[in-house]
Each structure stands twice: as structure tokens, then as C-alpha cells.
Amino acid sequence: MSQSQTEKKRSKNALIMTLLKGRTLIVLVILIIYFGLASPTFLTAGSLLLIAKHVALYGILGIGMTYVIITGGIDLSVGSIVGLSGIVAGGLINEGLTLNMFGVTIYFSIPTIVLIAMLCGALIGFINGWIITKFNVAPFIATLGMMYMARGFAMLRSKGATFSSITGKPGLGNTGIEFFGRNVGGIPVGAIILLIIALIAGIILKKTPFGWHILAIGGNQKAAKLSGVKVDKAKLLVYMFSGVCAAIVGIITASQLVAAHPASGETWEMNAIAATVLGGTSMSGGVGTIGGTIIGAFVIGVINDGLVMLGVSEFWQMVIKGVVIILAVIIDQFQRNLQAKIALQARES
Amino acid sequence: MDNNVKTKNDVCLHAEKVSKIYPGTKALDDVSFDVLTGKVNVLIGENGAGKSTLMKIIAGIEQPSSGKIFMGDEEVTFKDPKDARKYGIGIIHQELSLFPNLNVFQNIFMAKEKTKGKFSLDNQAHMEAANRILEKLEHPIDVNTLIGDLRVGQQQMIEIARNLIQDDLKILIMDEPTSSLSQQEVDVLFKLMRELTAEGISIVYISHRLEEIMRIGDHVTIFRDGKFVADDDVKNIDIPWIVHQMVGEGKSYPKKERNIDWKKRDSVLQVKELTLPKSGGGYLLDKVSFDLKKGEILGIYGLMGAGRTEVFECIMGLRPEHTGTVILEDKVLNVKNISEQIERGFAIVPEDRQREGMVQTMDIGKNISLSSLKNYLKGIFLDNKKENENVDEQIKDIHIKVADKRLPILSLSGGNQQKVVIGKGMLTNPKILLMDEPSRGIDIGAKTEVFDIIHQYAERGLSIIVVSSELKEIVAIADRVVVLSNGKKTGEFMGDEIKEDSLVLASYHGHHAH
Numbered sequence: 045m046s047q048s049q050t051e052k053k054r055s056k057n058a059l060i061m062t063l064l065k066g067r068t069l070i071v072l073v074i075l076i077i078y079f080g081l082a083s084p085t086f087l088t089a090g091s092l093l094l095i096a097k098h099v100a101l102y103g104i105l106g107i108g109m110t111y112v113i114i115t116g117g118i119d120l121s122v123g124s125i126v127g128l129s130g131i132v133a134g135g136l137i138n139e140g141l142t143l144n145m146f147g148v149t150i151y152f153s154i155p156t157i158v159l160i161a162m163l164c165g166a167l168i169g170f171i172n173g174w175i176i177t178k179f180n181v182a183p184f185i186a187t188l189g190m191m192y193m194a195r196g197f198a199m200l201r202s203k204g205a206t207f208s209s210i211t212g213k214p215g216l217g218n219t220g221i222e223f224f225g226r227n228v229g230g231i232p233v234g235a236i237i238l239l240i241i242a243l244i245a246g247i248i249l250k251k252t253p254f255g256w257h258i259l260a261i262g263g264n265q266k267a268a269k270l271s272g273v274k275v276d277k278a279k280l281l282v283y284m285f286s287g288v289c290a291a292i293v294g295i296i297t298a299s300q301l302v303a304a305h306p307a308s309g310e311t312w313e314m315n316a317i318a319a320t321v322l323g324g325t326s327m328s329g330g331v332g333t334i335g336g337t338i339i340g341a342f343v344i345g346v347i348n349d350g351l352v353m354l355g356v357s358e359f360w361q362m363v364i365k366g367v368v369i370i371l372a373v374i375i376d377q378f379q380r381n382l383q384a385k386i387a388l389q390a391r392e393s
Numbered sequence: 394m395d396n397n398v399k400t401k402n403d404v405c406l407h408a409e410k411v412s413k414i415y416p417g418t419k420a421l422d423d424v425s426f427d428v429l430t431g432k433v434n435v436l437i438g439e440n441g442a443g444k445s446t447l448m449k450i451i452a453g454i455e456q457p458s459s460g461k462i463f464m465g466d467e468e469v470t471f472k473d474p475k476d477a478r479k480y481g482i483g484i485i486h487q488e489l490s491l492f493p494n495l496n497v498f499q500n501i502f503m504a505k506e507k508t509k510g511k512f513s514l515d516n517q518a519h520m521e522a523a524n525r526i527l528e529k530l531e532h533p534i535d536v537n538t539l540i541g542d543l544r545v546g547q548q549q550m551i552e553i554a555r556n557l558i559q560d561d562l563k564i565l566i567m568d569e570p571t572s573s574l575s576q577q578e579v580d581v582l583f584k585l586m587r588e589l590t591a592e593g594i595s596i597v598y599i600s601h602r603l604e605e606i607m608r609i610g611d612h613v614t615i616f617r618d619g620k621f622v623a624d625d626d627v628k629n630i631d632i633p634w635i636v637h638q639m640v641g642e643g644k645s646y647p648k649k650e651r652n653i654d655w656k657k658r659d660s661v662l663q664v665k666e667l668t669l670p671k672s673g674g675g676y677l678l679d680k681v682s683f684d685l686k687k688g689e690i691l692g693i694y695g696l697m698g699a700g701r702t703e704v705f706e707c708i709m710g711l712r713p714e715h716t717g718t719v720i721l722e723d724k725v726l727n728v729k730n731i732s733e734q735i736e737r738g739f740a741i742v743p744e745d746r747q748r749e750g751m752v753q754t755m756d757i758g759k760n761i762s763l764s765s766l767k768n769y770l771k772g773i774f775l776d777n778k779k780e781n782e783n784v785d786e787q788i789k790d791i792h793i794k795v796a797d798k799r800l801p802i803l804s805l806s807g808g809n810q811q812k813v814v815i816g817k818g819m820l821t822n823p824k825i826l827l828m829d830e831p832s833r834g835i836d837i838g839a840k841t842e843v844f845d846i847i848h849q850y851a852e853r854g855l856s857i858i859v860v861s862s863e864l865k866e867i868v869a870i871a872d873r874v875v876v877l878s879n880g881k882k883t884g885e886f887m888g889d890e891i892k893e894d895s896l897v898l899a900s901y902h903g904h905h906a907h
Contacts (some may be wrong), residue, residue: 247774251774251775252773252774252775253766253767253770253775256755256759256763256766256775257766259752259754259755259759260752260755260759260763262754263752263753263754263755264748264749264751264752264753264754266748266749267743267748267749267750267751267752268752268763269731270709270731270741270743270749270750271735271763271764271817272731272732272735272736272764272821273732273763274732326754329754330752330753330754330755331754383801384803
């Protein structure tokens with residue numbers, strides 16, 4: 045091959061690469077334009093706010109999931125943690141904590157309750173990580189088991205019932221949970237929380253040793269270990285983080301509904317995984333960005349709500365979502381092959 | 394090449410000028426090889442001499458980069474092992490390739506299933522045939538036993554049985570089949586090999602056990618560095634001749650002379666009675682003791698399975714079950730985990746670069762800084778400037794040829810990848826550098842560079858242990874060599890005593906055919 049031909053091929057590859065890297069964003073823009081043209085209500089403030097509310101939930105779950113998947117794992121328990129943490133918070137608001145031995149019932153303030161719910165998520169994440177690292181259980185299995193357990197505990201706590209109107213009582217000093225479902229300056233609080241968590245998680249991933257360590261673990265666990273990375277500790281922290289993210293989503297969900305339902309968050313782990321994968325995180329680990337996951341969450345949210353607004357049946361929505369996810373992974377594979385080819389080209393020259 | 398008379402009729406397979414090139418290295422270089430009909434054709438050479446590569450090509454597992462293979466007058470090409478099997482070529486791998494989750498007859502007939510009608514498996518026929526063949530092997534094993542429940546020696550027999558099931562077997566390749574067999578099993582195997590050759594089947598036999606070769610071999614071919622060196626009938630040769638040919642006199646790497654009185658140097662590391670039990674009895678390491686002086690390059694030489702890598706694993710804390718004492722600068726260490734060992738000043742360059750050395754998903758720069766990220770902090774964040782400075786300095790120090798350190802690590806050649814792994818270890822400012830096969834899979838030029846790097850660091854006062862199975866490498870770079878054989882220390886050589894022949898002899902110690 046002549047010099048100029050090689051050059052041409054290389055610049056063509058580089059162009060394809062750029063398009064591939066930005067593919068989710070391109071898809072998002074196309075979707076928004078399409079739905080905007082197809083449905084007159086889609087690009088109104090009201091529906092955009094609704095989408096943002098939904099995206100916040102998938103996005104926050106997706107951020108935790110991204111960390112987990114980057115280490116080469118998976119967390120199927122996040123949906124159940126959403127339900128459990130909501131129930132824990134709702135129960136504490138409506139019924140308080142009864143200490144039988146003292147014959148008293150304690151009511152906590154909302155900040156304390158939020159903290160307790162988050163600790164709850166952290167604890168479940170810790171147990172996930174502990175089972176995975178200590179007993180060498182595959183993450184899929186460990187978190188599958190935890191998915192059932194956490195859901196079961198949520199049901200047990202409320203006996204399957206819903207804690208409704210969890211507004212608290214001024215006399216007990218536990219009002220204000222609705223805050224997390226409201227808008228501040230026209231923006232849903234959930235979306236603001238998403239933004240804050242995304243910023244922190246993104247910075248940790250790219251700017252701290254911990255972030256690079258988890259990228260290394262997913263890329264080559266053995267090499268990471270031999271480089272002195274504390275693999276087990278890092279994994280433990282990652283599953284705890286995912287648990288905390290899920291607990292936060294649980295609070296926001298309960299707050300948006302002003303009710304805590306034990307079945308809430310069912311199958312949301314799938315939306316979180318979908319957002320992560322759409323965002324370019326590799327299921328085999330080592331590659332992924334928080335920004336990508338956020339865009340992925342928007343794609344999922346826009347498809348969901350856009351199709352609803354177009355009046356597409358719920359069943360077709362499922363089919364379309366499935367097609368989009370599989371296509372995303374196929375393109376991902378294509379990108380990886382191309383990347384390897386480009387690397388080899390660089391090596392030859 | 395020929396002083397013994399070979400006619401076309403004697404040769405059942407002929408490889409003509411076969412080469413195999415992997416990225417960065419030439420595993421086989423223009424090799425011609427004959428398989429003599431009805432003989433035990435022995436193939437011998439150091440690790441990395443190209444024996445297994447050639448066998449894989451003949452068995453269709455790998456395809457040659459160039460060259461031809463003839464059977465009789467017909468040129469043959471094998472796309473895959475199935476192709477080769479059609480021509481009656483079977484191979485018994487060095488690493489067993491059985492299915493532990495399936496039983497004996499299922500393993501024997503895997504992908505050669507007999508059926509009643511088109512779909513229904515004929516297990517009756519499978520069992521009968523399996524029993525017949527195991528009887529012939531003098532190893533009656535219940536054919537319903539799971540492979541995973543068998544001893545390794547028995548598994549080896551199943552591997553052999555699997556090849557014998559083929560009706561038209563012409564060539565049987567055996568890659569170190571005896572390494573896990575007991576003496577009794579070896580005797581049975583040898584008897585069987587005689588029977589097979591009497592039936593006109595040709596055997597290609599790879600082994601490291603020299604005595605065994607003298608006992609069972611008919612014709613010996615010796616490879617070195619991917620090239621053909623010599624061949625002769627066993628009756629014409631002896632063990633010293635083989636060792637001499639394996640080692641060769643040709644080019645060796647320039648030896649760096651160092652005039653240091655090691656007796657006056659302090660020991661940095663002392664290892665006493667290091668012992669590592671093997672699961673299932675015996676020892677991987679049996680009371681191995683040695684010390685390492687400041688600025689010294691200590692070589693550890695041994696054959697595969699001698700315990701070389703295990704020494705490193707113990708020192709790095711990857712084998713918490715080991716016993717023995719490790720003393721670093723007069724301080725007895727409690728070696729528990731690897732990150733602690735790295736903080737104490739140990740660094741390791743692992744044996745398998747791809748699997749253990751580098752993170753393929755990361756760029757070159759991050760692969761270099763991965764071990765030492767904690768040194769580049771500003772607050773809780775990474776200080777990119779500091780990190781880049783250190784990485785750049787290391788790239789310069791170790792001469793990594795890199796256009797841009799943000800490129801993926803896989804864009805580098807094998808030699809430069811290896812330098813990245815070494816650089817990563819060096820950035821932790823180690824007192825002791827452990828290098829496991831530092832020049833494996835890299836080309837000659839890069840090898841010399843790696844040796845220069847090792848030498849430079851030693852001159853600057855770093856103490857280095859190099860594990861190697863390559864004689865020339867260890868002779869060229871080590872100030873002192875410890876030889877391991879079957880988990881025991883069988884020799885220690887200094888200065889002028891470090892001779893290839895004496896190392897080889899020490900490394901075969903305890904490997905005699907009992």
C-alpha cells in the first residue's frame with residue numbers, strides 16, 4: 045500500500061471512530077428531533093420535566109452500575125434496594141422506630157431518615173461485595189440472591205402494603221420528604237442530585253487513584269493485583285457505592301409519589317444496565333464513562349416517554365427498547381474491533 | 394544435514410522450511426523436519442526452542458507463516474486439528490485438554506461420537522470400545538468415572554486412549570507426556586509406544602528427561618532458538634552430546650563483567666527454608682534458601698515446574714500458605730499480601746505479560762504509572778503534571794519507543810510492552826526487583842536492551858532476582874545463579890562457575906527416570 049493510501053485509510057478510520065464514539069449522543073439528538081416532530085407535546089416544558097424526572101432515577105442507578113460494571117461485575121440488586129430504602133424511609137416517617145424495651149417510639153428528622161436509608165443501601169452493597177470478594181461468588185449470582193432478599197425484606201417490613209402519604213407531622217418534626225420530588229428553579233431535585241453525583245463520580249473515576257484502580261481491575265484483574273492494587277477493597281467500595289446510589293433513588297421515588305411501595309423499583313436494574321451499556325461501558329469491564337451513562341439514561345428515558353406520548357403500545361415499547369440495546373452492543377463490538385485494528389496499524393508503522 | 398541414510402520410504406511426514414512468526418518474535422525459523430515411519434522421533438531443545446510450535450503446526454493447531462508439509466509425495470495443509478486427524482495425525486498435549494466434567498468414554502469419543510441412526514448416541518459401543526482400549530493400555534478404569542475424579546497420570550492415559558481410538562492413526566505426537574506420570578505408568582507408556590511403532594505408527598516424542606530419551610528414542614532432533622541444530626540416531630549419541638547441542642556454542646549475549654567483591658556487600662534479602670506444599674501432597678518448594686546482595690543480579694534457573702515462579706509468588710505474598718523466613722534488611726517480614734510487599738520495596742515483573750503484566754484497556758502512560766499512582770497526589774486528586782513528568786522520565790530512562798503515551802498499550806511491540814511493565818515496577822522505587830522471564834516473547838534486539846536495563850539498574854544499586862528458563866540469558870546477566878529442580882535447590886554458581894553445561898546438569902537433578 046502506498047503512503048497516501050495508508051494515510052487515507054487512516055483518516056477514514058479516524059472519522060468512523062469519532063462517529064462511533066459519539067454514537068449515543070447522535071442517537072439521542074435524532075430521537076429528540078424525531079419525537080419533537082412526531083408529537084406536538086414532546087418538546088414542551090411539562091413533558092421535558094417529566095422526562096428529566098425519570099432520567100434522574102435511571103441515571104443515578106446507572107452511575108453506581110457503571111462503577112460496578114467497570115470492575116467487570118454486575119449489580120442486580122439495585123432495583124430491590126430502591127424498594128427497600130423507600131420502605132425504610134416511609135416506615136420511619138409514618139411509624140417511627142419503636143423500642144419495645146423502653147416502650148417508646150422515636151421519630152427522626154428527614155435528614156436523619158435519608159441518612160439511615162443511605163446507610164441501608166451501603167450495608168447491602170457491602171454484603172454484596174463481601175460475598176463476591178470473600179467467597180468468590182460470581183457477582184451475577186451474589187446480587188441476584190440479594191435482589192430477592194432485599195425485596196423480601198421490603199415486603200416484610202410493610203407486610204406488602206404501601207406506606208401512603210408519608211408527609212410526616214409538624215409535631216413530630218419529620219415533614220419535608222416531598223422536597224426530593226419537587227422542582228427547584230424549575231428543575232427537578234432528582235435531576236440536580238443526578239448532576240451532583242455524576243460530577244463526583246466522574247471526577248473520582250478520572251482524577252483519583254481509586255478511579256484508575258477500578259478501571260485497572262476491570263481491564264486485567266491479575267495485572268492490577270500484581271501492581272499492588274487492593275482489588276478486594278476496591279470492589280467492596282464499588283458495590284457499596286452502587287447500593288448508596290440505589291438508596292438515593294429509593295428516597296427520590298418515595299418522595300415523588302409521597303408514598304413508599306415495597307414493589308417500587310422492580311426491574312429498574314435492567315434500565316440501569318441498559319443505560320450503562322448504551323453509554324459505552326463494556327460488560328467485560330475496564331472501559332466506561334459516567335458521561336456516557338448519563339447520555340444512555342437520557343436515551344432510555346426519551347424512548348420510554350416519547351413512545352408513550354406517541355401512543356405506542358407498552359408491548360411495542362419493550363420490543364423497541366430491546367432492539368436499541370442489542371444494536372448498541374453490536375456497534376460497541378464493531379468499535380472495539382476497529383480500535384484494535386487502528387492500534388495494530390500504529391504498531392506496524 | 395544427513396549422515397544417516399533416509400529414503401523416502403522411511404519418512405511418513407516431511408516438513409519443508411517451515412517458519413512461524415508471531416508479532417515481535419520468530420518462533421520457528423526455516424525448519425525442516427522428518428518424521429520417520431515406525432520410529433520414536435525425539436524432539437529436544439530448551440524452552441522456547443520451537444518444538445511445541447512445530448508440533449502444533451503438524452497437528453493443524455497453528456498454521457505456518459511459510460513452508461510446506463508433505464506426506465508421501467502429497468503436499469498437505471491443515472486448517473485445523475480435524476484436518477490433520479483426517480491424515481491420521483494425533484497429538485497429546487503438554488497441558489491436558491480433557492473435559493473434567495465429562496466421563497471417560499465421553500472424553501475418549503468427544504467429536505468422534507458413534508450413533509445409532511443419525512442422532513441417538515450409541516453409548517454401548519462407546520463403552521465397549523473404551524474398555525477395549527483401556528485394557529490394551531493396561532489401565533482398566535471404569536469408563537463412567539468423571540475425568541475430574543481421576544489422578545493426573547490416569548488422565549494422561551485417557552488422553553492417549555483418545556488418540557488411539559482413531560483407526561488409521563499414522564503419527565502420534567506426544568508433548569512431554571511423562572511429566573506427570575509415575576514410574577509404573579511410564580513403563581506402561583513405553584511398552585505401549587513400542588507396540589505402536591511395531592504396528593508402523595510413527596511417534597514424535599518431546600521430553601526434557603534426557604535419560605528417558607536414551608531409553609525410548611530411536612532418532613533425536615535438536616532445536617535451538619527456533620532453528621534446527623542437529624539430528625542423529627540414538628545409538629550414535631550420548632547425553633553430553635545432546636546437552637552440548639542444546640546449549641550450542643554459537644552466539645551468546647555479551648556478558649557484562651562486574652568487578653565487585655560480593656563477600657563485602659551486605660545482604661538485602663535473605664530467604665530461609667522457603668517451603669510451599671503442593672495440593673495433593675509433596676512440595677512445590679522444599680526448603681529453598683538463598684540471599685541477595687545489594688546491587689546484585691541473582692539468577693534462578695530451572696526447568697518448567699522446578700518452582701521458579703513459586704519463589705516469587707511466596708516473596709510477593711501471593712502464597713500465604715508458605716512457610717520459611719523472609720528477611721529484608723535485617724527485618725523479618727510477615728509476608729501476607731502483595732500491596733504490603735510493594736510498599737516494603739518489592740516490585741515484580743510477571744512472567745506472562747499479557748495476562749499479568751499489563752492492563753490492555755489502558756493507555757501506555759497509565760500502564761506505567763498504575764503501581765505508583767499514590768505518589769502523584771495533590772490533595773485527593775491526581776496531579777497530572779507530576780504523573781506525566783514521572784512517566785516521561787521513566788519512558789526516557791528505559792528507552793521505550795513511543796510516539797504518544799496516550800496510545801493504547803497494544804500499539805507497542807512486545808519488547809516495548811515489556812519495558813512498560815518494567816517501568817511500572819521501577820516507578821515504585823523498589824529496593825528489590827523480581828523479574829520472571831523478562832525476555833520471553835520479545836525479539837533479539839529488545840532482549841539485549843532489556844538486559845542492558847537490568848544491568849544499569851543493578852549498577853545503580855538495585856538488587857534484582859531474575860527467573861529464567863533461558864540458559865544464555867541467565868548466563869549473560871546473572872552475577873550468581875541458583876538452580877532449582879523439582880522444588881529443591883540443586884546448585885549455586887558464582888562468577889566463572891556459571892556455565893551452561895553445569896546449569897543444565899543441576900537442573901536435571903532429580904529428573905532421572907528413577
